[in-house]
Amino acid sequence: MSEKRNLIDITDLSVAEIGALIATAEDIAANPAKYENACAHKQLATLFFEPSTRTRLSFESAMLALGGGVLGFSEAASSSTSKGETVGDTVHTVSCYADIIAMRHPKEGAPYAAAQFSEVPIINAGDGGHNHPTQTLTDLLTIHREKGRLDNFTIGFCGDLKFGRTVHSLVNALSRQHGVKFVFISPEELKLPDYLKDNVLKKNGLPYEETSSLEEAIPQLDILYMTRVQKERFFNEADYIRLKDTYVLDTEKLVPAKKDLCILHPLPRVNEIAVAVDQDSRAAYWKQVKNGKYIRMALIMKLLGIRI
Amino acid sequence: MNIDSIQNGVVLDHIQAGKSMDIYKYLRLSELDCSVAIIKNVRSARMGKKDIIKIDSPMEVDLDVLGYIDPDITVNIIRDGVRVEKKHLELPQKLVNIIHCKNPRCITVAEPQLDAIFLLNDPERHTYRCAYCDTEKRRAL
Numbered sequence: 001m002s003e004k005r006n007l008i009d010i011t012d013l014s015v016a017e018i019g020a021l022i023a024t025a026e027d028i029a030a031n032p033a034k035y036e037n038a039c040a041h042k043q044l045a046t047l048f049f050e051p052s053t054r055t056r057l058s059f060e061s062a063m064l065a066l067g068g069g070v071l072g073f074s075e076a077a078s079s080s081t082s083k084g085e086t087v088g089d090t091v092h093t094v095s096c097y098a099d100i101i102a103m104r105h106p107k108e109g110a111p112y113a114a115a116q117f118s119e120v121p122i123i124n125a126g127d128g129g130h131n132h133p134t135q136t137l138t139d140l141l142t143i144h145r146e147k148g149r150l151d152n153f154t155i156g157f158c159g160d161l162k163f164g165r166t167v168h169s170l171v172n173a174l175s176r177q178h179g180v181k182f183v184f185i186s187p188e189e190l191k192l193p194d195y196l197k198d199n200v201l202k203k204n205g206l207p208y209e210e211t212s213s214l215e216e217a218i219p220q221l222d223i224l225y226m227t228r229v230q231k232e233r234f235f236n237e238a239d240y241i242r243l244k245d246t247y248v249l250d251t252e253k254l255v256p257a258k259k260d261l262c263i264l265h266p267l268p269r270v271n272e273i274a275v276a277v278d279q280d281s282r283a284a285y286w287k288q289v290k291n292g293k294y295i296r297m298a299l300i301m302k303l304l305g306i307r308i
Numbered sequence: 309m310n311i312d313s314i315q316n317g318v319v320l321d322h323i324q325a326g327k328s329m330d331i332y333k334y335l336r337l338s339e340l341d342c343s344v345a346i347i348k349n350v351r352s353a354r355m356g357k358k359d360i361i362k363i364d365s366p367m368e369v370d371l372d373v374l375g376y377i378d379p380d381i382t383v384n385i386i387r388d389g390v391r392v393e394k395k396h397l398e399l400p401q402k403l404v405n406i407i408h409c410k411n412p413r414c415i416t417v418a419e420p421q422l423d424a425i426f427l428l429n430d431p432e433r434h435t436y437r438c439a440y441c442d443t444e445k446r447r448a449l
Contacts, residue, residue: 107415109440128413195444
């Protein structure tokens, strides 16, 4: 049997492996029937210690579309965590019932801890404000489908870049592609963490700029990645209220943007993208949701060692 | 000042002057029953001043701890009054349960029974990052 593979951080996958996952996801989108029994008799456990609509349902929908089964819980209160059980013990137990585990947890590094105790592959479905690698795969698939490539563009990240785990993972992934320029748009308090700037961008000599003005940045962008200011990441509610509406993308702000701009958002949104923008052909965030299912199907198959 | 040579034990040499007490603490030398000599501010051609620690008992020195504290320290193993081995240190690639993460959002803070794992991040800046949450930590001394 091959060695157990986990997906904790997007860099656990090589650039070639990500390319192969995208190719599989494209094939799934084109020929879904071909994959409908790919994971027959396999079980996916979704361990969500923190609420989520999209990611959990996307995983479950992906496994069901592959002919597999799903089990799990959707909040910590309905697990033994509420009785004081450790992540390690929970995962050890669940790995006796399931063939693969997707896990979301409010604490950073919880999936890394889980992987030390699990008999089966662990997929990080989001750990606090740290990483969210399957959202990154979703983002990469969407960029690939919208732009036809994963290199040579300028991407702007806007909003909460400090706690925005989807931003951290996507920056890591795109840092391995050629010709990507990064523009980080955020208030001072929510700037990208230094460790990412030092270890990923500066270390690899990648071009980036930081600004607090979305209006000034938008004309140069090929991709705009909007994020929500996440209430659950703040210890102080007053700070959240002060910062939550810093950026609102509306049709007026899009006037100077490129005609082929691609607007992404990991969702859910609150106020940061006006509903009117949904009608703009450049809005790709609803396509992102669908792409999330395809890429998770490809990932589940890969980690289970299933080839079609 | 007269400090006897040891017969069987360990001599930690080239300790940065003034840091010997920190090493005494990190290596938990207070828990030993044998003689331990801490010699401070010894004249050194290379360093100007240095500290030396002599431990009069064969013991396994945790080279990872020592390498993390100061990779310039040399470890001399003494048998029958003669130096039989001289070990040069380097910054370890991985630290397990030597330093701990202070990020309140890190799982190791919520579940302290987990191994505290740090990985060498930047050898030039002597920085490590928590394997769980990526929080960076500079060398302690």
